[in-house]
Amino acid sequence: MRCRTVKTSELTRISGWEWADRSRRPYVRGDTAYVPVKDGYSSDTEIKERKRYSGPGYQMIGDIAVIHGSRPTESEISEIIGWKNPKGILLLKGFNSEKRIPDTEVLYGECSETCHREAGHIFFIDPSKVMFAMGNRDEKMRIETLVKNSGREERIADMFAGIGYFTIPAGKAGGMVHAMELNPDSYQFLNKNITANGLKNNITADLGDCRDLLRGTYDRVLMGHFDSVNMLKDLIPHIKRGSILHLHSIDSVGDRIREVLNNAGYECEIKEIKVKKYSPGRWHIVQDVTII
Structure with missing residues (x-):
């Protein structure tokens, strides 16, 4: 060329x-x-034109290439190196425990802390230690827009904050966010990302089980764990009529949400948003729940 x-x-x-x-x-x-x-x-x-990459799918988190599922061949690893020149290549096999600790293997180079930029936000992360929700990009942007356009200064709970996937966009949009995280490694990066994005005045972070950390009443609650519906009872004392919940699940759990809220004396309106395919025939869904 x-x-x-x-x-x-x-x-x-x-x-x-x-x-x-x-x-x-x-x-x-x-x-x-x-x-x-x-x-x-x-x-x-x-310069010699590069052959377009045709190997296994991967995601770039900062300067680290992350491969999900099956182990690539040595030639496929070489192809990724030639195409993206990453600092490291990491195989993500799955996640262990409620702390969502990744089960990983380094296939090439150094896979440690990196800086990932997404939609104007900064996320420091070590993908070998903590999860990064790449597939939720549109949902993060949707939450940011909802907070920005709400017409009020909202007090927001992020019950499963991780490194700040939803916390940072909600804080950037003007929300006053109470972020809770159980994993100490994720909590360390959460605080670093709050500082990196200049949001110390908007976000308060706590380490521990969110069921023990909830306090006061919230206008909006982010429930980004697939087991969120089983923690809804713990949230009841901290919501009011007009509160909005964003409850994540695999497949719809609308009937269970209504049952818990009705037993607590609340009615609700539920709107379901499909985030992405989870597996054949199953969906990652967010239920937007307005308490009435």
Whole structure:
């Protein structure tokens, strides 16, 4: 591929370069960008075009490639290295215990703390120690929008905060968030991410079982654990008419939610949102529950 080399800081001017072939992406290495050149224009270098990656699926968390499920072959690992040049490659086999501790194996390089940026938010994380909910990106953005557009300063409980997946967007949107986390490693990163995003005035974090940490009354409650419905009874003393709950589950648990709330003297309206496929025929669902 015929290219011209420029400093990466100059790429913001690419729209004004008549010679630049903007149908192809520049290749960046360090402080140097290799910008493809249109036919009929001179170039100052030529680089071999990379073969498009066709190996097993993976997710980039910061500069670490995370593979779910089956172990890749050595050639597939080499292909990922050649395509993304990650700091490390991590195989995620599953999660252990209610603390959602990942069961992992390092396949290449160093898999330790990294900085992941998503939708304008900063998340420090070590994916070999704690979970990162990559598939919930749209749901995080939806929660941020709901808090921002609520028309009130909300007191929000995040009962399963993790490293701040929902805590950070809710705090950025103006919510006053009480974040609770059981896993000490996740709690460490939660506090680091609160600081990194400049949200110390909006977020209070506590370490421990959320059922013991709930206090006062909340306008909105984030319940991002698939077993949330079994903890709904513990939340009853901390909600009121007008409170909104976002309760995650595998498949619908609307009938069980209504039963618990009715027994406590509340009626409710429930709207179900499908987040993503969990397994064949099963869905990760969020129930938006408005207490009336």
